[in-house]
Structures are given as C-alpha cells and as structure tokens.
Amino acid sequence: MKYCHISALVFCIFFLSLIVSIQARHHFHQKHRHSHSHSHKSSKTPHNFTFDVTKFGAIGDGITDDTESFKMAWDTACQTESQVNIIIVPKGFSFLIQPTIFTGPCHGYLVLKVDGTIMPPDGPDSWPKNNSRRLWLVFYRINGMSLEGSGLIDGRGHKWWELPCKPHRGPNGTTAPGPCDSPMAINFFMSSNLSVQELRVKDSPQIHFRFDACRSVHVESIHITAPRLSPNTDGIHIENSSDVRIYNTVISNGDDCVSIGTGCYDVDIKNITCGPGHGISIGSLGKYNTRACVSNITVRDSVIQMTDNGVRIKTWQGGSGSVSGITFSNIHMDNVRNPMIIDQFYCLNEGERCSNKTSAVVVSDILYTSIKGTYDIRNPPMSFACSDTVPCTNLTLSDIELLPDQGNMVLDPFCWNAYGDLRTLTIPPVFCLLDGFPQSILHNDIAHCSRDS
Numbered sequence: 001m002k003y004c005h006i007s008a009l010v011f012c013i014f015f016l017s018l019i020v021s022i023q024a025r026h027h028f029h030q031k032h033r034h035s036h037s038h039s040h041k042s043s044k045t046p047h048n049f050t051f052d053v054t055k056f057g058a059i060g061d062g063i064t065d066d067t068e069s070f071k072m073a074w075d076t077a078c079q080t081e082s083q084v085n086i087i088i089v090p091k092g093f094s095f096l097i098q099p100t101i102f103t104g105p106c107h108g109y110l111v112l113k114v115d116g117t118i119m120p121p122d123g124p125d126s127w128p129k130n131n132s133r134r135l136w137l138v139f140y141r142i143n144g145m146s147l148e149g150s151g152l153i154d155g156r157g158h159k160w161w162e163l164p165c166k167p168h169r170g171p172n173g174t175t176a177p178g179p180c181d182s183p184m185a186i187n188f189f190m191s192s193n194l195s196v197q198e199l200r201v202k203d204s205p206q207i208h209f210r211f212d213a214c215r216s217v218h219v220e221s222i223h224i225t226a227p228r229l230s231p232n233t234d235g236i237h238i239e240n241s242s243d244v245r246i247y248n249t250v251i252s253n254g255d256d257c258v259s260i261g262t263g264c265y266d267v268d269i270k271n272i273t274c275g276p277g278h279g280i281s282i283g284s285l286g287k288y289n290t291r292a293c294v295s296n297i298t299v300r301d302s303v304i305q306m307t308d309n310g311v312r313i314k315t316w317q318g319g320s321g322s323v324s325g326i327t328f329s330n331i332h333m334d335n336v337r338n339p340m341i342i343d344q345f346y347c348l349n350e351g352e353r354c355s356n357k358t359s360a361v362v363v364s365d366i367l368y369t370s371i372k373g374t375y376d377i378r379n380p381p382m383s384f385a386c387s388d389t390v391p392c393t394n395l396t397l398s399d400i401e402l403l404p405d406q407g408n409m410v411l412d413p414f415c416w417n418a419y420g421d422l423r424t425l426t427i428p429p430v431f432c433l434l435d436g437f438p439q440s441i442l443h444n445d446i447a448h449c450s451r452d453s
C-alpha cells in the first residue's frame, strides 16, 4: 500500500484513542446489561427483530445528517436479545452519515440491510474537522454480522481524488505536498463471522473494503466500481485475517481489485471479474524491514481484464518471513500488462533510493495453472524477479497460454534467481527457471511463519 506509511503514526494514535474510548463504553454497556438480562441470557427469543432507521428519525433526503439515528438504531439492535436483529436502510432514501464506529459485540447476529443509499459528507472540505480523515464506516469487534441489500454505498470520492497531493493532480500535472489522508469506505476491525453480500459500492475516497484482524469472512456478489484513474481505490484489502472467501464479485477501479497484506492465511478467491485496475496482489510485504507471513491463498476461476498486473506477488527488499502455498488457477487474462509477476524488488521511489539488501521475504511453493489469454506487449507475459540472496523456490507452471494482445511479437519470459519447473509446455516457452532447489535456502523462514507464532 503506497499510502500506508504517510500517516501510519496518526492512524495508530487515532486507533489507540479509539480503542480506549470504546473499551470504556463497552464496559459501561456490560454493566448496564447485567442488571436486567440475567434471567433470559440462555434462551434468546427465536424471532427476527427489525429496526428501520427511519423509525429512529433518519430523514434520508441526502442533506440531513442522519448519523445519530443510525447510531441509535445500531445500539438498539445490538443490545436486543434475539437471535437475529435486522437494521433496515430502506429503498428510495439517501442517508448522509458522518464517520462512525459501529461497535460490538452484539447480543445476536446482526444484519445491516442496505436497500437505499448511504453516503459520507462530500469531500475534504465537508469532512468533520476533528475527525479522522482515514476512516468512514468502521465495524469494530463484531462477531456475527451480515452487511447486505440491494442498495448503494457511495463514497463520493471525486473531491478527494483531486487533492493536489494525489498523483498528477498538482499544478501542471505534478504531485504537490499537502494533506493527503483520505478515508476508506468500510473497515471491519477485529471481527469474525462476517458476511458481505449483494451490495454495490462505488467511488470510495480510498480503499473500498478493508478487513483488519478478522476471522471467517465471506464476501459474495459484490459490485465495486471507481474510475480507472482514481488513486488508491483498492477494491478489497485484507490484513491479518484468515478464513476469508471472496466469491462472484465484480471490481473495476484505480488500484488493486483485491490485495492481501501480511498475516493472512486460508484465503479463497473465486469467480472475480477484475479490471480495469491493477489486478490481484499479494503484498506489498516486508516494507521497512518488517516480517510478513502469508500462506494458503487461492485465486481461481476468474477474469482479469485491461489491468496493469494480473496476479502479482510484491515484496520489499530487507523484509523477512514468507509467502508460500499460493495457487493461481484457471484465470483468463484479457490485454493485461504483467499477467504473472513476482517482484521482490518492489520500491516506490519516494525520494529515497531503494538500496539492495540481503534479507527478503521468502517466496516459495507458488503454483500457476491454466492461465490463458492475452497480454499487453509493453511488458513480458511472465516476470519472476527474485532477490539475489533469497531466491524464489518451487514455482510450478502448468497449462500457461499467453499471447500478445496486438501483433505477433512474442516477448520472452523474464526470470532472475527463480527456481521451479514446468509441468507442461507453456506458451510462450519458459527457459529461464532454474532447476532444483538452491543450497542457500533452508526452510527456516517458512517454518518461522507457523501460525502459532
């Protein structure tokens, strides 16, 4: 993530203060609850209760601030002792919501059913002055929730994308200094048993969905759109999360469709239509010499079209840890630049040069199978650029068929210090993978990423 470091500190301070205040509130609620809910704790009412935000005073005219009504509906639903509590955001209305943290844990399973439109204040000038500029809708410590409905979450990102600090938006196409924080649309934090279904989400100022430290996440049939040139508008970013399934989803935007950060394992991505944008990425990992562990990720049965990258693994020099057990299977590429790419020299020349370092995040056990279609001839169709000191190992290629999108100039695949083998002939042929297993690598780093550590 190009923007992570810019104000990581501010972000941390914000989250710390957030957590402190939430803990305090949570404590209050717990005490409050105990006094009257003791007797029926074991037998939850087997009914579904519904809470319509308009019954809590929300107006939905697109102008009135409906934040308080939403919070009230949330708190009421969250504290109701039935199995399922459904908050309804009705169709035909447009609700303006300020940056808000929706906090759990809740008594029952919570459904936030969005059939209308939800939107934030319009751009940086309308953003509340004393609020974080990195967050809009946050769901925190929720165990069991579905965000669903036929409605729209409209991030109204245009004015944020035009900030002079964004790429090419300064005077005469420069990138000017200045405040650059922009909110992500929806952030699930430290939550589990989540489902996100059917929604349309568009034009986030930054990342559309971000899952941090979550377990058991199921995203299904979502539609995410932002313009091709909107900066940093990743579709779905996951970090420190496991047991994540992302199915039947369509994403076109100005950055990665799906990006997978450190601490993720057991992720299954299936039937994604991705592009235009930057493709599907694992990384970037290992920035500022950090340790990163990512394992057991599958991306399958998907279409990637008119993107800068297809399936990418990117790591910074100087990191440690490993990326292993990755499968890319049955992926159709349509005019993609860099359809298959491993880049262990990832670097965004932000003023400083990225010097060569000896340590790196290990990349191993990567399977590419049935990757077919066309590539943009500005770059080779396959590029495996691995660290000088830490080679990539056990790359397996099977059933690869990539043709130039235009003309018949075929570019040779590129490899640097990459070990692996071919299970079938490939188009174009690959001669650059090294055989066997390098002496220099022991499986220590991968072992060090075991899940209990």
Ligand SMILES: *[C@@H]1O[C@H](CO)[C@@H](O)[C@H](O)[C@H]1NC(C)=O
Pocket: 047, 048, 084, 111
């Ligand atoms: C209650 O809601 C759940 C989840 O939305 C649904 O599966 C179930 O059929 C509903 N039950 C009733 C009685 O409405």
Ligand SMILES: *[C@@H]1O[C@H](CO)[C@@H](O)[C@H](O)[C@H]1NC(C)=O
Pocket: 130, 131
């Ligand atoms: C921001 O300021 C308003 C008005 O002064 C206050 O009501 C609100 O609680 C403040 N919000 C935060 C997050 O500090």
Ligand SMILES: *[C@@H]1O[C@H](CO)[C@@H](O)[C@H](O)[C@H]1NC(C)=O
Pocket: 171, 172
């Ligand atoms: C932008 O470019 C124009 C024409 O080259 C020049 O006159 C103007 O000074 C430039 N503006 C800035 C802020 O650099």
Ligand SMILES: *[C@@H]1O[C@H](CO)[C@@H](O)[C@H](O)[C@H]1NC(C)=O
Pocket: 109, 144, 145, 193
């Ligand atoms: C997740 O939520 C579903 C739907 O209510 C529930 O049936 C299931 O028990 C929950 N699973 C866990 C692990 O909490």
Ligand SMILES: *[C@@H]1O[C@H](CO)[C@@H](O)[C@H](O)[C@H]1NC(C)=O
Pocket: 212, 213, 239, 240, 263
């Ligand atoms: C991920 O989890 C690790 C270990 O729990 C923690 O140190 C790190 O700050 C987390 N990263 C993020 C971005 O949440």
Ligand SMILES: *[C@@H]1O[C@H](CO)[C@@H](O)[C@H](O)[C@H]1NC(C)=O
Pocket: 221, 247, 248, 249, 250, 271
């Ligand atoms: C793949 O996802 C698309 C878009 O959500 C959907 O229309 C299609 O039915 C899905 N295909 C399969 C085989 O599930």
Ligand SMILES: *[C@@H]1O[C@H](CO)[C@@H](O)[C@H](O)[C@H]1NC(C)=O
Pocket: 243, 265, 266, 267, 268, 296, 298
């Ligand atoms: C890998 O992840 C999948 C879910 O995507 C899970 O079903 C499977 O058990 C995991 N494999 C291992 C070896 O943990």
Ligand SMILES: *[C@@H]1O[C@H](CO)[C@@H](O)[C@H](O)[C@H]1NC(C)=O
Pocket: 354, 355, 356, 388
């Ligand atoms: C870093 O290593 C690469 C690969 O060996 C080499 O091409 C490049 O020139 C090196 N860069 C520096 C700054 O030494």
Ligand SMILES: *[C@@H]1O[C@H](CO)[C@@H](O)[C@H](O)[C@H]1NC(C)=O
Pocket: 325, 326, 365, 366, 367, 394, 396
């Ligand atoms: C190589 O990677 C594949 C998965 O792509 C895995 O099944 C196999 O066990 C690995 N081989 C070795 C020697 O680690």
